[in-house]
Amino acid sequence: xxxxxxxxRLLLExxxxxxxxxxxxxxxxGLPWLLLLSLLALLGWHFINLLRLSYWLWVDRSMxxxxxxxxxxxxxxxxxxxxxxxxxxxxxxxxxxKRFRSGAESLPDAVVLxxxxxxxxxxxxxxxxxxxxxxxxxxxxxxxxxxxxxEFTRYLRQRDFSRPLTLVLNNQRHLEFRLMPYTEGxxxxxxxxxxxxxxxEGARRNFFANVSHELRTPLTVLQxxxxxxxxxxxxxxxxxxxxxxMQEQTRRMDALVSQLxxxxxxxxxxxxxxxxxxxxxxxxRLLQREAETLSHGRHEIRFNTxxxxxxxxxxxxxxxxxxxxxxxxxxxxxxxxxxDISWLKTPLGAQFKVKDNGPGIPAxxxxxxxxRFYRVDKARSRQTGGSGLGLAIVKxxxxxxxxxxxxxxxxxxxxxxxxxLPPGLxxxxxxxxxxxx
Numbered sequence: 001x002x003x004x005x006x007x008x009r010l011l012l013e014x015x016x017x018x019x020x021x022x023x024x025x026x027x028x029x030g031l032p033w034l035l036l037l038s039l040l041a042l043l044g045w046h047f048i049n050l051l052r053l054s055y056w057l058w059v060d061r062s063m064x065x066x067x068x069x070x071x072x073x074x075x076x077x078x079x080x081x082x083x084x085x086x087x088x089x090x091x092x093x094x095x096x097x098k099r100f101r102s103g104a105e106s107l108p109d110a111v112v113l114x115x116x117x118x119x120x121x122x123x124x125x126x127x128x129x130x131x132x133x134x135x136x137x138x139x140x141x142x143x144x145x146x147x148x149x150x151e152f153t154r155y156l157r158q159r160d161f162s163r164p165l166t167l168v169l170n171n172q173r174h175l176e177f178r179l180m181p182y183t184e185g186x187x188x189x190x191x192x193x194x195x196x197x198x199x200x201e202g203a204r205r206n207f208f209a210n211v212s213h214e215l216r217t218p219l220t221v222l223q224x225x226x227x228x229x230x231x232x233x234x235x236x237x238x239x240x241x242x243x244x245x246m247q248e249q250t251r252r253m254d255a256l257v258s259q260l261x262x263x264x265x266x267x268x269x270x271x272x273x274x275x276x277x278x279x280x281x282x283x284x285r286l287l288q289r290e291a292e293t294l295s296h297g298r299h300e301i302r303f304n305t306x307x308x309x310x311x312x313x314x315x316x317x318x319x320x321x322x323x324x325x326x327x328x329x330x331x332x333x334x335x336x337x338x339x340d341i342s343w344l345k346t347p348l349g350a351q352f353k354v355k356d357n358g359p360g361i362p363a364x365x366x367x368x369x370x371x372r373f374y375r376v377d378k379a380r381s382r383q384t385g386g387s388g389l390g391l392a393i394v395k396x397x398x399x400x401x402x403x404x405x406x407x408x409x410x411x412x413x414x415x416x417x418x419x420x421l422p423p424g425l426x427x428x429x430x431x432x433x434x435x436x437x
Contacts, residue, residue: 013071017042046072053079110175110191113182118142118156121186130175130191143189152177166194174198215256218249259389263372266317266396274401277427278315280322280343280350281307287326291339294327298335304342310427311350317397324390325354325417333358350426353418360411369407370395394419401425 021038025031049072056065063083068076101124104111110127114120120141123133133146144153155165155177165177174195182188225242228234234242288303295301311318329339333356340355361369365376373388394405398419409415 010071014042108192110189112143112189112191114143114187114189116185116187118144120146127191130173130193155179211256211260215253218253221249222246256389259393262320263389263393263396266320266393266400274312274314274425276313276315278311278313278318280309280311280318280352281305283319283322284341284343287323288341290323291326291330291341294330299330299333300336300338301330302338302340304340304344306344309343309345309350311421312425312427313401313421314397317400321394321397321419322352324394325352328390328417329354329356345426346420348420349423350421351418352421353416355414355416357412357414360413360415361407361409362411363409366407366409370405 017038018035021034022031025034049068052066053076056062065076065080065083068074101122104124105126107124107126110130111124112120112127112131112133113122120133120138120143123131123135123138127133128135131147138146144156149167149169151165151167155161156179161179167175167177169175172195173193174197176192176194178190178192180188180190225246229242284303284305288301291301326341329341333339337356337358340353342351342353342355344351361376365374368374369376370391372392391405398405401421402425403419403421406418406420407416
């Protein structure tokens with residue numbers, strides 16, 4: 001094991017070089033010249049090793065230093081050890097940077113590293129997608145030149161980062177920015193997409209506003225009649241009208257609450273184990289009688305059902321989906337409309353269709369029909385008792401069965417509501433395949 005170079009070792013080396021010259025000079029004479037030659041030889045040897053070291057450092061730059069002898073051996077070995085430590089530290093630092101960048105790339109947020117002046121020196125892939133940055137092209141660019149929003153500029157210049165900044169970008173995405181010190185003179189900027197949260201908040205506000213609006217009308221009617229009845233005694237036709245109206249509004253509120261509970265139950269339902277056999281043909285036979293009773297002969301209703309086509313699924317949710325589609329066709333089409341209801345097996349799966357030849361639905365309304373409380377004709381929907389929740393129930397119930405609602409409409413020709421259950425849910429002689437979600 002080599003030790004560090006010391007003055008004792010240098011002195012010993014000098015003595016060993018001069019000792020032969022001293023002995024020869026004392027015996028043969030010429031001692032000063034022999035000592036001078038020995039010292040010059042030692043200096044030349046040191047000079048050669050210095051040149052070798054300089055060549056290795058500046059020209060050769062190989063991993064292994066030249067072999068040294070004497071006092072130069074610990075120097076070369078020490079340089080080699082120092083170089084090995086530096087390589088190891090650089091390798092560890094490189095691995096640390098790789099792990100940091102890999103972790104930053106895995107984050108669900110955009111991450112940007114900047115100087116205090118806002119100069120970008122690194123960003124992850126999500127920052128490139130969400131903020132429109134380009135890497136490494138934007139290296140050294142000021143982030144204020146790339147995100148040109150007055151609120152963001154004020155946020156950085158005020159340097160009050162105790163609260164996040166929520167910003168609406170030009171693409172209508174809501175981003176939440178947080179800024180924090182990273183190292184001395186550097187900042188860590190984190191941006192999170194909160195668009196869905198804002199949409200959910202808006203949906204929640206709209207939901208409560210719609211529920212309040214839907215309940216206000218029947219409650220106002222009930223309150224008005226109760227005030228009249230408390231002030232005076234109603235008799236005859238006026239009393240019958242009041243009772244009939246209150247009963248009608250009570251049924252409307254009851255239906256609304258029932259549909260809200262159904263929708264809430266379907267939305268909150270966990271992943272279903274779709275192994276329950278659902279007898280859809282039997283369900284449709286019962287619905288046929290109910291639809292004919294509801295229609296009172298005002299429509300021409302025809303059912304085309306495969307009597308052997310049963311499926312795996314949730315009976316309650318499929319019943320809600322199918323009954324809502326049938327009742328909507330009866331309630332929201334004018335008298336004399338023909339309604340065709342079919343449940344048939346196709347090469348793509350089990351298909352349910354409700355078609356009518358009524359006035360149809362304008363194209364601009366179709367994408368929003370499954371929204372809660374959305375109505376094409378609000379006045380007519382209230383007259384027929386519609387709450388605007390039926391198709392929302394259908395949408396969520398079908399989603400649990402790996403299906404979706406398809407709506408097509410040609411004005412005054414045909415309107416069709418349909419869905420297709422995948423072949424794996426069709427009951428056959430074997431157990432269901434891929435029935436579980």
